[in-house]
Structures are given as structure tokens and as C-alpha cells.
Amino acid sequence: MKRYWFTTFLVFLGAIMLLFLTLPLFKMMIGNDPATLLKTLKEADVSSSIWLTMKVSLFATLFALVTGLPLAYLIARHEFIGRSFLETLVDIPIMIPHTAAGIALLVAFGHGSLGSFFDLFGIKFIGTEAGIMIAMMFLSATFLINGAKEGFKKVDVKLEKVARTLGASPLKVFLAISLPNAKKDIVNGCLMMWGRGLGEFGAVVILVYHPMTAPVLIYDRFTSFGLSYSAPVAAVMIILSIMVFFNREVCQ
Amino acid sequence: MSFFSLQALTCDVGAFHLHDISFDVGEGEYFVILGHSGAGKTVILESIAGLHGVGGKLLFNGVDITNMAPEERSVGFVYQDFALFPNLSVRENIRFAGRYKFIEDADSLFNDLVDFLGLEKLLDRRIDNLSGGEKQRIAIARALFSRPKILLLDEPLSAIDPTFRNAIMKFLKEMHRRYHLTTLHVTHNFREASYLADRIAIVMDGKVQQVGCANEVLSHPSSLKVAEFLGFKNIFSSSLLGEDSAQLFSIDPNAILVSKENNPKCDYCFEGKLDECMGIVDHLNFLLR
Numbered sequence: 001m002k003r004y005w006f007t008t009f010l011v012f013l014g015a016i017m018l019l020f021l022t023l024p025l026f027k028m029m030i031g032n033d034p035a036t037l038l039k040t041l042k043e044a045d046v047s048s049s050i051w052l053t054m055k056v057s058l059f060a061t062l063f064a065l066v067t068g069l070p071l072a073y074l075i076a077r078h079e080f081i082g083r084s085f086l087e088t089l090v091d092i093p094i095m096i097p098h099t100a101a102g103i104a105l106l107v108a109f110g111h112g113s114l115g116s117f118f119d120l121f122g123i124k125f126i127g128t129e130a131g132i133m134i135a136m137m138f139l140s141a142t143f144l145i146n147g148a149k150e151g152f153k154k155v156d157v158k159l160e161k162v163a164r165t166l167g168a169s170p171l172k173v174f175l176a177i178s179l180p181n182a183k184k185d186i187v188n189g190c191l192m193m194w195g196r197g198l199g200e201f202g203a204v205v206i207l208v209y210h211p212m213t214a215p216v217l218i219y220d221r222f223t224s225f226g227l228s229y230s231a232p233v234a235a236v237m238i239i240l241s242i243m244v245f246f247n248r249e250v251c252q
Numbered sequence: 253m254s255f256f257s258l259q260a261l262t263c264d265v266g267a268f269h270l271h272d273i274s275f276d277v278g279e280g281e282y283f284v285i286l287g288h289s290g291a292g293k294t295v296i297l298e299s300i301a302g303l304h305g306v307g308g309k310l311l312f313n314g315v316d317i318t319n320m321a322p323e324e325r326s327v328g329f330v331y332q333d334f335a336l337f338p339n340l341s342v343r344e345n346i347r348f349a350g351r352y353k354f355i356e357d358a359d360s361l362f363n364d365l366v367d368f369l370g371l372e373k374l375l376d377r378r379i380d381n382l383s384g385g386e387k388q389r390i391a392i393a394r395a396l397f398s399r400p401k402i403l404l405l406d407e408p409l410s411a412i413d414p415t416f417r418n419a420i421m422k423f424l425k426e427m428h429r430r431y432h433l434t435t436l437h438v439t440h441n442f443r444e445a446s447y448l449a450d451r452i453a454i455v456m457d458g459k460v461q462q463v464g465c466a467n468e469v470l471s472h473p474s475s476l477k478v479a480e481f482l483g484f485k486n487i488f489s490s491s492l493l494g495e496d497s498a499q500l501f502s503i504d505p506n507a508i509l510v511s512k513e514n515n516p517k518c519d520y521c522f523e524g525k526l527d528e529c530m531g532i533v534d535h536l537n538f539l540l541r
Contacts, residue, residue, distance in 0.1 A: 164321075166348050167323045168348075
């Protein structure tokens with residue numbers, strides 16, 4: 001026993017943290033019987049808010065995939081002045097308070113020239129799905145970009161060089177070598193972003209109260225009707241989020 | 253006109269600089285670039301392949317290819333660690349070039365390479381868990397399948413178990429003849445260079461120090477720096493009486509007779525005191541004062 005005292009000590013402290021992280025989730029899951037959960041799921045506003053949350057988070061992830069992957073590849077592959085500054089810029093959104101991010105998005109896209117520009121194409125960000133999407137994307141795209149960046153860094157640059165000598169253009173090398181070999185980290189980043197987007201509240205609630213995403217609905221029910229009315233919706237969202245997590249584990 | 257020519261090639265990669273690299277490679281020649289690690293050998297190969305921006309000129313059959321994209325140059329590149337594509341099977345690795353350019357008689361070339369390199373049983377395997385020798389043969393097959401005008405080999409034997417190196421050197425020579433290749437091989441190993449090379453360039457600190465026929469370069473280094481690099485011992489300066497010339501000569505340690513006799517029959521004798529006698533595997537090292 002003397003030999004393992006340090007490991008035992010680590011396990012003891014680690015177990016406290018693990019308990020803290022999992023206990024509330026288990027309590028939510030076992031505190032609501034399946035019948036109540038099913039009934040909650042069948043309520044029109046609950047199911048539509050969950051569907052809306054999942055759909056818009058998916059759109060945000062797809063948009064970030066198209067625009068964030070090139071950025072991740074540039075950062076991973078090229079040495080240039082200001083690269084670390086650029087990496088910091090990508091990290092900033094996850095460090096600022098979400099409500100502050102919501103206000104910043106409202107100022108940038110709600111009014112003024114940028115808002116008017118998008119208005120020309122019929123795109124509005126206040127009280128619309130587009131608003132939910134930019135709020136989710138602003139606060140969770142970092143996970144996708146950083147995941148993809150790490151994935152690209154793991155791909156040996158010599159693979160890309162050899163592929164060029166074998167006749168592939170830079171775009172073809174990217175599609176045939178870089179992307180498939182970084183796939184695991186990119187998929188992981190996508191699921192992290194999507195999962196993080198599902199839970200976004202602070203920024204979303206400032207831009208878009210209606211239509212309600214699931215986190216906004218939970219907050220709305222809690223403030224209007226109390227704990228017993230909001231808890232089943234929270235439990236359903238926790239179960240869905242855990243499913244996203246398990247999907248990520250399977251992908252890895 | 254030479255088949256392939258580097259003319260005052262310069263290149264900057266990070267803090268490393270190539271300085272005015274110039275040499276010609278003839279068609280069908282096995283050309284070895286010999287130098288220490290960090291001398292710039294790999295950068296020269298990558299510059300030839302078009303993987304770095306360069307100054308100076310690269311001519312292929314008299315045509316300037318300095319600014320041509322790597323995919324248009326038709327060079328075959330085999331890296332030291334082989335750089336096989338982990339997301340593809342052995343077969344897909346070898347046939348990779350066929351996806352992007354027309355390969356003449358692709359199927360018969362593929363079958364011939366598989367047969368010559370003994371890859372039949374590996375074709376449907378993933379590249380993980382293959383041995384160093386297997387990976388090397390696949391990397392060579394992949395490069396040759398693209399029908400390159402010039403084959404670039406970056407330290408091809410350094411990741412190979414020393415037991416198999418002689419066999420692989422022999423195989424490289426056979427392959428060079430069989431596929432009528434023009435090969436540029438970089439190494440820091442004199443044995444490889446002396447066995448394989450038709451001609452050699454010695455590269456040190458990003459500069460070409462000497463270029464010539466293999467025997468000429470290996471036995472008649474043109475400077476003290478090259479002589480030391482090639483392992484020449486007992487290097488002394490000399491000058492001919494009455495002439496304003498400075499030369500160097502070296503004495504091969506194997507040609508020195510060590511004797512206890514007072515008057516051995518030699519042209520030059522020196523007296524010394526034996527300090528230490530070190531037995532090293534198959535020879536003795538004498539330390540004398």
C-alpha cells in the first residue's frame with residue numbers, strides 16, 4: 001500500500017472532481033421518469049425548439065467547416081508574421097462572456113452598415129434563425145478550427161510534398177491527402193462545435209428570444225413556471241448532449 | 253548539352269541558405285550528393301522537385317524549369333522515412349500518380365514493378381505495420397510508377413537495418429539499370445557513394461565543395477575541408493622547393509609500419525614512445541608520443 005500512496009491520493013482527489021462533474025447530470029437523468037421525458041418530448045414547443053437547436057447548430061457547423069477549414073490549414077501549414085496573433089484571435093470568442101458576445105454581435109450585425117448590407121439580401125439577424133446561427137458560430141467555431149488545425153499539424157508535410165511530385169495540384173493534395181489524414185480531428189472538432197452550439201444560451205438570448213432554442217426554452221420555463229416544468233426539458237437536452245459526446249467517442 | 257543542370261541555384265529555407273549550387277547530371281547517370289547531416293542535401297533535392305522557391309536556374313534538356321510547379325516536373329521523390337500515404341492501401345499508394353496524370357502502359361509497368369520489387373503479397377495491406385524495407389520498396393515503386401525523368405533519393409538507406417544495406421545497395425544499382433533511370437541520391441555514407449556513384453558532388457554548409465567522377469573525388473579531395481570530411485588522416489602541408497606553391501599530402505595510417513627495431517627498412521622513420529594500444533574489433537589503434 002505504501003508503494004501506491006501517491007496514486008491512491010491522485011485517485012481520491014480525481015474522484016471528487018469526477019463526482020462533481022457527473023452527479024448533477026445523473027441526478028437530472030434519474031430524477032425524471034421516462035414517461036415524463038417522453039411526454040415532454042411530445043410537447044410541440046419542446047420538440048420544435050430541440051429540432052431548431054439541432055438544425056441551426058448543424059448549419060453553423062457546416063458554414064464553419066467551409067470557411068474554418070481553410071483558415072485552420074493556413075495556420076497549420078504556413079509560417080507568416082502575425083500567425084500567433086491570428087491564433088489568439090480565433091481563441092478570443094471562447095474567453096469572453098457569452099452575453100457580451102451577444103451584445104457585440106447585436107452591435108455588429110443588428111444595426112449599422114453590416115446589418116443594412118445583409119438586409120439587401122433579405123437576411124436579418126434579430127429574431128431569426130440566422131441570428132441563432134451567428135451566435136452559435138461565434139462562440140463555438142473555435143473548437144472546430146482548433147481541432148482541424150491540430151489534425152493538419154499531425155499530417156507530415158512530406159506526404160503533401162511527395163503527392164505534389166506525383167502530379168497532384170495543391171487543391172488535389174488537400175483533398176486526397178491532407179483532409180483524409182486529418183479526418184479524425186476534423187470530425188472531432190465538428191462534433192465539439194455542434195455539441196457546444198446546442199448549449200449556447202447567453203449570446204442567442206440577446207439576439208433571438210423567439211423562435212426559442214432549447215436552452216432559451218429551459219430558461220423561459222424556469223423563470224415563468226418554475227423548476228418542475230423546466231427540469232424535464234433540461235433532462236432531455238442533457239441526454240441529447242451526452243449522445244453527441246458518445247458519437248464523438250465512437251468517431252475517435 | 254547536359255541532361256539536367258543546376259546553375260547557381262540559391263535557396264533560403266528558414267535560417268538555412270543554399271549558395272550558388274552548380275552541377276550537371278548526365279542522362280542515365282547515378283549521381284550522389286555526399287555531405288554531413290544539415291549540409292543542405294535534402295534542400296537541394298526539394299529545390300529540384302520544385303518544393304521551394306529558388307534563385308538561379310534549373311535546366312532539363314536545355315529547358316528552363318526553375319519556375320515550373322512540382323506536379324509538372326516529372327520527378328520521382330523517395331524520402332528518408334518514405335512518406336507513404338497512411339489513408340491509402342499499398343496498391344493505391346503505388347498507383348497514386350495515375351489519378352492525376354497519364355501513365356504510359358500503366359498496368360504493365362505496375363505489374364513489372366510489383367514483380368521486380370516483390371510486393372505482390374502486400375498490395376491490399378494498409379501501410380501501418382510494414383517493415384522499413386517493405387516501406388522503402390513501396391516508396392520506390394510509387395515514384396517509379398509516375399515514370400519520372402529523374403529519380404531523387406533522400407538518404408534511402410539510413411532507415412534500413414544495417415544487415416540489409418549491402419543487399420539494398422545492390423538492388424538500387426540493378427533498379428537504376430533496369431529502368432534506365434537518371435538518379436540523384438543524397439547520403440552522408442562514403443560506402444554508398446563509392447559503390448553506387450558514377451559522379452559525386454560534395455556539399456558542405458550549403459555549398460558545393462567538389463564535383464567529379466566518384467574515384468577522383470574520393471581519392472583526390474580538392475581542399476583540406478573535403479579531405480577531412482572524407483576521413484583522410486595525417487594531413488600535412490608541403491611546398492616544392494623553389495616554387496611558390498602550397499600543397500597538402502596525407503599519410504594513410506594503414507601504410508605506417510610500427511616497429512620496435514632501431515633501423516626498419518623504410519624511407520622515413522620517426523621515433524616515438526607508445527602511450528596506449530587499443531584493440532578495436534579487427535584492428536589496433538596505437539597512441540604515440
